[in-house]
Amino acid sequence: MKAKHQRLWLVLGALGALGGAGALAFSTLGDKATYFYAPADLAKGPAPTAAIRLGGMVKEGSIERDGATIRFVVTDMAETVPVTYTGILPDLFREGQGVIAEGKLDPATGTFRADTILAKHDESYMPPEVAGAMKKTGRVSAGN
Structure with missing residues (x-):
């Protein structure tokens, strides 16, 4: 050769x-x-069966604690999704702040069952995915 x-x-x-x-x-x-969804995205169509990231703001007055289980509502100011999480929350997790929850949506109840919760790290930060989703709904100005 x-x-x-x-x-x-x-x-x-x-x-x-x-x-x-x-x-x-x-x-x-x-x-x-893991794909990112805002509450408005989940309201539009069929619920995804795979693991996803749900992002938005923790709705004021929505946090309920029952032992190690925490229930709260994530909103993008257009739609809301109830979330259930069992475990230790990040120190910066609180109402009115940006959050990303990783887990699966229960199509029967419409509740998002989170495996992981990610919270913002300072007063001016909002996860880029959350900011983009909220801008799409017209609920947040472009400067935020």
């Missing part, structure tokens, strides 16, 4: 291995991806 043909097979083999590694990485990432 000529050197030219050997190089061609080497390049084709390297491209095939690179393509296979990329396909494997992409398929693994697709299984772990």
Whole structure:
């Protein structure tokens, strides 16, 4: 076999291995991806069955504690979604602040069952996904 043909097979083999590694990485990432939804997005269509991120503001006066279980309402000022979480909340979690909850929506009750709660880290911060979703509803000015 000529050197030219050997190089061609080497390049084709390297491209095939690179393509296979990329396909494997992409398929693994697709299984772990969590999509972001605002309450208004969930109200529009069928409830997703996969794990998602629900983002918005914790509605004033909505936090209820029952032992380690916390119930509260997430709003984007257009729609609301009740959330149930069992565990320890972040120190900065409170009413009127931005929050992202990771978990699954129970289609039977419409309650979001959160596995993880992420809260803002300072007074002026709002998660980008939450800010974008609230701007889409027209409830927050572009400067916020």
